[in-house]
Amino acid sequence: DDSAALIVPAEVDAPTTARVQDLAVRAYRALDCAGLSRVDFFVEPTGDVKCIEVNTLPGFTPISMYPRLWQEAGLSYRDLISRLVDLGVERFEEVRAHA
Numbered sequence: 001d002d003s004a005a006l007i008v009p010a011e012v013d014a015p016t017t018a019r020v021q022d023l024a025v026r027a028y029r030a031l032d033c034a035g036l037s038r039v040d041f042f043v044e045p046t047g048d049v050k051c052i053e054v055n056t057l058p059g060f061t062p063i064s065m066y067p068r069l070w071q072e073a074g075l076s077y078r079d080l081i082s083r084l085v086d087l088g089v090e091r092f093e094e095v096r097a098h099a
Helices: 014-030 065-072 077-097
Strands: 038-043 049-055
Touching: 014 038, 014 049, 038 065, 065 077
Parallel strands: none
Antiparallel strands: 038 049
């Protein structure tokens, strides 16, 4: 079976969740990402965590994984778009202020 399922939240223990979250933030910051990005991981049966990709342009239709993950966290598609626009304006103003 080649199908995949989106299981939110992931079925991993709390320490693994914390490790993945920490690594995601570190990867995002190391690459100086801004706004819309998704950091993907494999969690091995042994518990080892591997960052496999930082996707700086993930799908963004209402059925894409990125907005679905935010929806599961309580942020609607409409509110997600508003938040990303607000973050973009803030970043633009910061850059302009330091130019």
